[in-house]
Amino acid sequence: MSPSIIHTSNQSVSTNGHSNGHTNGSVSKKSSQHGGFGTRAIHVGSEPSEETGAVIPAISLSTTYKQDAVGVHKGYEYTRSLNPNRAALERTLAALESGGSYALTFASGSATTGIVLQSLGPGAHVLSVNDVYGGTFRYMTRVAKELQGLEVDFLDLENASDDEIIGAIRPNTKLVWIESPTNPTLRLIDIAKISRLAKSHPSQPLVLVDNTFLSPFYSSPLLLGADLVMHSMTKYINGHSDVLMGALILPASHRHLAVYEKLQFLQNASGAVPSPYDCWLAQRGAKTLHLRMKAHGENALQVARALQRSEHVEEVIYPGLKTHARNQLAYKSLSAHAKKFVDTFKPDDSDAPFDFPFSGMISFRIRGDEATAERFLTSTRLFTLAESLGGVESLAEHPARMTHGSIPPAERAILGIGDNLIRLSVGVEDADDLVEDVEQALELAVRSNA
Ligand SMILES: Cc1ncc(COP(=O)(O)O)c(C=O)c1O
Numbered sequence: 063m064s065p066s067i068i069h070t071s072n073q074s075v076s077t078n079g080h081s082n083g084h085t086n087g088s089v090s091k092k093s094s095q096h097g098g099f100g101t102r103a104i105h106v107g108s109e110p111s112e113e114t115g116a117v118i119p120a121i122s123l124s125t126t127y128k129q130d131a132v133g134v135h136k137g138y139e140y141t142r143s144l145n146p147n148r149a150a151l152e153r154t155l156a157a158l159e160s161g162g163s164y165a166l167t168f169a170s171g172s173a174t175t176g177i178v179l180q181s182l183g184p185g186a187h188v189l190s191v192n193d194v195y196g197g198t199f200r201y202m203t204r205v206a207k208e209l210q211g212l213e214v215d216f217l218d219l220e221n222a223s224d225d226e227i228i229g230a231i232r233p234n235t236k237l238v239w240i241e242s243p244t245n246p247t248l249r250l251i252d253i254a255k256i257s258r259l260a261k262s263h264p265s266q267p268l269v270l271v272d273n274t275f276l277s278p279f280y281s282s283p284l285l286l287g288a289d290l291v292m293h294s295m296t297k298y299i300n301g302h303s304d305v306l307m308g309a310l311i312l313p314a315s316h317r318h319l320a321v322y323e324k325l326q327f328l329q330n331a332s333g334a335v336p337s338p339y340d341c342w343l344a345q346r347g348a349k350t351l352h353l354r355m356k357a358h359g360e361n362a363l364q365v366a367r368a369l370q371r372s373e374h375v376e377e378v379i380y381p382g383l384k385t386h387a388r389n390q391l392a393y394k395s396l397s398a399h400a401k402k403f404v405d406t407f408k409p410d411d412s413d414a415p416f417d418f419p420f421s422g423m424i425s426f427r428i429r430g431d432e433a434t435a436e437r438f439l440t441s442t443r444l445f446t447l448a449e450s451l452g453g454v455e456s457l458a459e460h461p462a463r464m465t466h467g468s469i470p471p472a473e474r475a476i477l478g479i480g481d482n483l484i485r486l487s488v489g490v491e492d493a494d495d496l497v498e499d500v501e502q503a504l505e506l507a508v509r510s511n512a
Pocket residue numbers: 170171172173195197198241245272274275293294295296306307308450
């Protein structure tokens with residue numbers, strides 16, 4: 063059941079790498095990178111059906127597709143290999159991630175991580191940022207290292223010197239794994255610098271960026287030199303907390319086409335694929351990504367400033383604040399479309415440091431202990447105490463005991479994931495209501511300490 067076609071952003075390419083001109087009746091004649099971000103989000107992969115005129119794609123639930131003769135079909139054989147909704151969504155994603163050409167979707171962000179690491183083969187070495195999502199850390203240490211024979215090293219890629227980074231790349235290093243901003247302490251990694259260093263090394267490792275926290279709206283890692291971008295689409299891209307999915311996007315080149323084909327083979331072989339219905343939902347979500355990301359950023363900035371004003375808060379971590387140590391790097395690494403939006407927040411003509419929207423994630427240290435943090439988390443009225451992030455509704459969580467509970471305590475202490483650290487995913491409700499909610503919960507949580 064191997065797929066006989068590969069979908070790129072704006073055309074279908076046969077497995078020998080040549081365009082076969084096949085359009086599946088719905089492929090745009092225009093380049094998928096044509097138009098602004100919002101235009102691409104709404105139109106690429108969502109063209110009116112040539113068959114019925116339907117403006118919104120139909121959901122194709124069929125698991126199998128008719129062949130006119132053996133191997134002669136309309137591009138689809140069996141839904142694990144490819145189906146129309148997945149193909150459409152993958153084209154949307156390739157168009158949204160600037161510099162992207164190939165996209166693949168998976169049943170979750172974690173399945174995506176698994177496939178990437180499996181593709182490297184036993185004996186390969188991975189150099190990862192030390193402050194990764196807990197589930198990624200768990201996969202790298204308990205699965206890739208213990209069960210699949212990979213070697214994994216974690217390094218503080220924010221503060222390591224160029225020599226330390228180069229020195230950590232070995233002859234068998236196949237992948238450098240970046241997550242930026244890191245989760246949950248929102249450290250910023252200089253993607254352009256790490257990509258340059260990786261490319262200067264004889265081992266030529268691929269550089270992957272987990273772009274989940276910023277989404278393709280705020281950051282374009284492929285244009286900064288990364289080879290692969292991954293997303294937990296469960297978060298901002300779908301944006302409505304009702305789909306579990308992951309994605310990979312790669313730029314166009316012979317080297318990247320070969321990587322893409324290997325990953326696509328594993329996508330089909332492992333079967334960790336999203337359902338047509340989930341693809342349809344995620345594509346609907348992606349159409350408003352630009353609108354939501356602006357609103358998440360504006361609201362987060364207001365909430366971050368309110369936290370900064372509060373005597374009940376020890377430290378606020380939001381890279382969009384001018385007080386954040388990497389505010390200038392955050393500004394410098396914005397995508398072109400985000401920069402246009404962010405520049406409207408500039409107080410004058412000079413560049414950062416200044417306060418600007420930078421996605422919707424904030425972490426802060428409440429003045430108090432674990433019990434104080436827990437009281438905050440159970441005192442909010444709008445922020446729901448729950449794992450995950452990136453949905454339209456605001457969420458709050460306790461990383462040490464929730465999302466990062468799988469990281470050993472000693473490691474958590476090194477990373478600064480203390481008992482009084484709280485992570486907020488700021489939604490798109492009215493900003494004033496969110497600020498009021500946070501302020502009243504802080505009062506309730508910290509006053510009880512007295
Ligand atoms: C940054 C990041 N990467 C990857 C994942 C894993 O994604 P999923 O939950 O879709 O498997 C998450 C989940 O929280 C995440 O926050």
